[in-house]
Amino acid sequence: MALGDKVLWFGTKKKTSFGNVRLKHRELFFGNKAERKSLKTVEKAYAAVTATIAKISMGDATAAGGVRDAMQKYFKCQQKLTVMAKLELVQNGMKGGFAFKTDNTSRQRSINVFGDAPDEVDLTEGYVRGMDAGDIHVTRDYIMNNRFQAVRVLIHEATHKFAQTDDFDEQGYMEADGSDFREPGITSAQCLNNADSYAYFCMALGYT
Numbered sequence: 001m002a003l004g005d006k007v008l009w010f011g012t013k014k015k016t017s018f019g020n021v022r023l024k025h026r027e028l029f030f031g032n033k034a035e036r037k038s039l040k041t042v043e044k045a046y047a048a049v050t051a052t053i054a055k056i057s058m059g060d061a062t063a064a065g066g067v068r069d070a071m072q073k074y075f076k077c078q079q080k081l082t083v084m085a086k087l088e089l090v091q092n093g094m095k096g097g098f099a100f101k102t103d104n105t106s107r108q109r110s111i112n113v114f115g116d117a118p119d120e121v122d123l124t125e126g127y128v129r130g131m132d133a134g135d136i137h138v139t140r141d142y143i144m145n146n147r148f149q150a151v152r153v154l155i156h157e158a159t160h161k162f163a164q165t166d167d168f169d170e171q172g173y174m175e176a177d178g179s180d181f182r183e184p185g186i187t188s189a190q191c192l193n194n195a196d197s198y199a200y201f202c203m204a205l206g207y208t
């Protein structure tokens with residue numbers, strides 16, 4: 001994805017409940033609403049990861065049942081400690097501070113830039129370029145209009161950045177509602193390294 005390579009970004013340093021985050025944007029002045037919604041996305045993502053870790057560690061029978069079902073659905077196995085270890089990397093990585101870009105990688109933006117018809121343009125939900133160093137991008141459409149997906153994409157990208165997860169094409173991406181993988185075939189070993197498995201697992205167990 002080359003969008004964003006040659007444009008100037010502005011940064012706004014913000015305190016969150018867990019640490020500092022740098023919101024990056026293309027406008028000289030970031031609108032209050034966009035800023036508020038970006039911060040909310042970051043806070044909700046951190047909270048979802050934290051609550052999910054808590055549920056995995058909880059001995060309580062009710063939580064255990066939910067965790068077991070979600071493990072089966074998103075990881076096709078019960079290797080909870082592997083999942084928890086990766087989520088702790090994400091949690092610590094977020095706490096350590098990161099840059100969050102609200103990107104205009106929406107259909108509308110792509111149409112404006114390239115003049116392509118809507119159905120020829122892929123919607124880019126988000127991305128992180130390279131592990132560790134890259135900023136996390138999430139499409140502005142989601143940040144402004146779809147908090148569930150904004151939070152899910154942020155967690156997805158954060159697992160790439162902080163826990164070195166991968167994508168497995170259509171076998172690894174999930175349907176928007178998290179009901180199933182888009183195509184069958186992913187193995188449990190792949191699930192344990194699949195960004196969308198972690199994202200939807202956290203959305204199922206920890207997102208409120």
Ligand SMILES: [Zn+2]
Pocket residue numbers: 156157160166167195
């Ligand atoms: Zn990905």
